[in-house]
Amino acid sequence: MNEKQVASFVRDSQWTFRGNICTILGFMSAVVRFFARSPLLGTRFRPRAYGLREAMMTGFVNRPCGTGDYLIMYFHNPVRAGCSTAAKWVGPQTLYIWAPDDHQFYGNERRRYVHSWLHCDGSAVKRWLGPFLRKPLILNSPQSFLSFLSALHEELAAHQAPDEIIAENLFENWVRDLERELAGILRPPARLAVVREFMDTHYDKPLALEELAHMANWSAAHFSEEFRRHFGVAPIAYLIRQRMNHAHYLLRDVTLTVAEVALRVGYEDLYHFSKLFKRHCGISPGAVRAKG
Numbered sequence: 405m406n407e408k409q410v411a412s413f414v415r416d417s418q419w420t421f422r423g424n425i426c427t428i429l430g431f432m433s434a435v436v437r438f439f440a441r442s443p444l445l446g447t448r449f450r451p452r453a454y455g456l457r458e459a460m461m462t463g464f465v466n467r468p469c470g471t472g473d474y475l476i477m478y479f480h481n482p483v484r485a486g487c488s489t490a491a492k493w494v495g496p497q498t499l500y501i502w503a504p505d506d507h508q509f510y511g512n513e514r515r516r517y518v519h520s521w522l523h524c525d526g527s528a529v530k531r532w533l534g535p536f537l538r539k540p541l542i543l544n545s546p547q548s549f550l551s552f553l554s555a556l557h558e559e560l561a562a563h564q565a566p567d568e569i570i571a572e573n574l575f576e577n578w579v580r581d582l583e584r585e586l587a588g589i590l591r592p593p594a595r596l597a598v599v600r601e602f603m604d605t606h607y608d609k610p611l612a613l614e615e616l617a618h619m620a621n622w623s624a625a626h627f628s629e630e631f632r633r634h635f636g637v638a639p640i641a642y643l644i645r646q647r648m649n650h651a652h653y654l655l656r657d658v659t660l661t662v663a664e665v666a667l668r669v670g671y672e673d674l675y676h677f678s679k680l681f682k683r684h685c686g687i688s689p690g691a692v693r694a695k696g
Contacts, residue, residue, distance in 0.1 A: 434458050435557055443560050448528035449572040451560065456520050456553050464489075464511030473525040474533055475502040477510065478549050481517035485510040487538055499541040499549065499582075501533055520550055528572060532579045543585060552578035592634040595620045599627075600635065600642070607646045608670045613639060648684040651677070655692045662689045 435456040442450035452473050457480070466489065477485070478499050484491045485500045487507045494500065502508050504525065511517070543549070555574050560566045585591075592600070599619045603611065616639055617627035631639045647669040654665045663674050666689075671677035682688045 437557070437561070443566050444568045444571055446568040446572070447526055449526045449568070449575050450524060450529075451556065451571070452523040452525065454522045454553055454556065456550060456557065457518055458520065459518050460511070460516060462511075462513055462516055464509060464513065467508040470502060470505045470508055471523060472504050473523050474504060474529055475508060475521065475523055476533070476549075477501070477519055477521040478543075478546055479510075479517065479519050480546065481512065481515075483510055483512045483517050483519075485540065494540040495542070497543050497546065499536075499543055501536050501538070501541075503533075503537050506538065520546070520553060522553060522556075524575070528576070532576065536582070541582075541586060543582075544591070547591075548578060548581045548585065593630070595622075596630055596634055599639075600631075603639070603643050604646060607643055607650065608668055610670065611643060644680060645684065647671075648681055651681060651689070652685055652692060655689055658693070662693065665689065 436454075436458050438453040439451070442452055444450055464484070476499070479485065479494060479496060481496050482493060483498075485494050485498070486492060486509055487502065489509055491509050500510070510519075552574055556571060559571050559574065599616055602619065603616065613624050613628065617624040620627050620630075622630065628639055631637075631642070635642060637645070651665050651669045654660055654668060655662070660668075662678070666672070666674050666677035669677075671680075678689055685692070
């Protein structure tokens, strides 16, 4: 693959990532919705109101008796937030969750701020949110929460009869992602994700470690270290694994010879391909073909 093609892929992929992030981060009109009654009739997850990137005036919101439901709030800017008027300052990218009867106090007396939030209740909500109540949760990115709110808004606003299971799954998936982030399992940097996508779609091309590192704008050593840290395997080992997995699939097609399969996954040398395949799959290409 020539350098011009690689550069084109990186540029297009980066725009895709930027476009997705722009959408998720809310470079769109703010959305605020309240419901006289939850649009979902079930008892496990009932959204009551939500807001995406709602801009607030200076000052505080002070609800001593709460709102009778769970309030999940992400602050895009520094605020004071907690369960009393003595609440401490929290930084941007902080999530705070109040239980139904908690004193809700938050705001900024110095400047305007932006927050995204969800009021909800239900038996599943109580179980899922228990470990996260009444403490500031510092997040690396708003991506997960805003993506969830956006998807929930789409489900509730675009359908006359929103699907309870879909809505509940959206919520549970977000909670699971929150657990993963708070446990320290980081998302890979966008540049690393772009390179892995390139490897997933161009494994049939001769790819060198230096070329892949150049795509990420890192040295080969640093690229290898970061790739292993985020994906648990060295870059070239990952590339070979992808090739072997696809070869295993192609070998089921009896219209292809083993040599043709080898070529399709990037190997002109049939002997080398067969040796790698047996090492990674524990069986020879011919044996896979014989099984049909």
